Amino acid sequence: MLDASAAGVYVIAPTPFHDDGRVDEASTDRMTDFFMEAGCTGITALGMMGEAPKLEHAEALAIATRIIRRASIPVVVGVSAPGFAAMRALARPAMDAGAAGVMIAPPSSLRTDDQIVGYYAGAIEAIGADIPVVIQDYPLAIGVVMTPGVIRRIVQANPSCVMLKHEDWPGLEKISQLRGFQADGSMRPISILCGNGGLFLDFEMERGADGAMTGYAFPDMLADVVRLSREGRRDAAHDLFDAHLPLIRYEQQPNIGLAVRKYVLKRRGILASDAQRKPGGSLSAAARAEVDYLLTRVARGDARAGKLAA
Numbered sequence: 001m002l003d004a005s006a007a008g009v010y011v012i013a014p015t016p017f018h019d020d021g022r023v024d025e026a027s028t029d030r031m032t033d034f035f036m037e038a039g040c041t042g043i044t045a046l047g048m049m050g051e052a053p054k055l056e057h058a059e060a061l062a063i064a065t066r067i068i069r070r071a072s073i074p075v076v077v078g079v080s081a082p083g084f085a086a087m088r089a090l091a092r093p094a095m096d097a098g099a100a101g102v103m104i105a106p107p108s109s110l111r112t113d114d115q116i117v118g119y120y121a122g123a124i125e126a127i128g129a130d131i132p133v134v135i136q137d138y139p140l141a142i143g144v145v146m147t148p149g150v151i152r153r154i155v156q157a158n159p160s161c162v163m164l165k166h167e168d169w170p171g172l173e174k175i176s177q178l179r180g181f182q183a184d185g186s187m188r189p190i191s192i193l194c195g196n197g198g199l200f201l202d203f204e205m206e207r208g209a210d211g212a213m214t215g216y217a218f219p220d221m222l223a224d225v226v227r228l229s230r231e232g233r234r235d236a237a238h239d240l241f242d243a244h245l246p247l248i249r250y251e252q253q254p255n256i257g258l259a260v261r262k263y264v265l266k267r268r269g270i271l272a273s274d275a276q277r278k279p280g281g282s283l284s285a286a287a288r289a290e291v292d293y294l295l296t297r298v299a300r301g302d303a304r305a306g307k308l309a310a
Helices: 025-037 057-070 084-097 113-127 148-157 172-183 201-206 219-230 234-251 257-267 285-299 303-309
Strands: 008-012 042-045 075-078 101-104 133-137 161-166 191-194
Touching: 008 219, 025 057, 042 057, 057 075, 057 084, 075 084, 084 101, 084 113, 101 113, 101 161, 113 133, 113 148, 133 148, 148 161, 148 172, 161 172, 172 191, 172 201, 201 219, 201 234, 219 234, 234 257, 234 285, 257 285, 285 303
Parallel strands: 008 042, 042 075, 075 101, 101 133, 133 161, 161 191
Antiparallel strands: none
């Protein structure tokens, strides 16, 4: 079960599809194996970059269950939904299948601090207080701003909230404030894993993050940066991160970011197809050429990209 000691890289898993939009089970298995081999300490299924809203309920549960049963590392399942009934309908069976916890993002309709705090109380009541919860804080995509004080209120009121997926931007000061709350005893310890494609992971680790919960076409690099940072090898961590930063930045583009990630994962031999379920973005020939060029740049600092750059 997920708890506040969780650390490392909980990689956000894309959902593999065939070109015709069917779920690709063979690629799902290959992807799960790759994440474990890459040094990830956990996997998050059905996140925003997992195209969860495009899946039928039965498909979503089947994908989560397949990953859970194949993985030897903890699996968190995204269960965000407009209503609590749908949330519970996915959360309980996922936990029964062996999930370590669930991730919940607030709906974009929330406006006040009290509404946000009340929403998490209601969600936890609906799914059951026995299920470990990851709070997803992603104002850039969702439009809901959770201040450090609001996060503290949620954590203190709900013992099952054990992790924050931190995706505010800029957000380094928020990490420092939350760790400050822990230091002064006003908030119990929680795990903080960061998102945004790893765009700020180098300094997020230095501010007190425990690792990353995000996707990137080189999760093995993210795992190495987290490890190097925790070992105190600051320059080595930054050097490796800097080698990938142009590709990370390119992958962060709205609408085509997932297309970039799937394209590189296909080139790495993980996915059989880079297809997204409709509606979804796609890469033009020019964009693919730009990604190919960036891979040659990454290869100068990380040999893992060398075969792709050839």
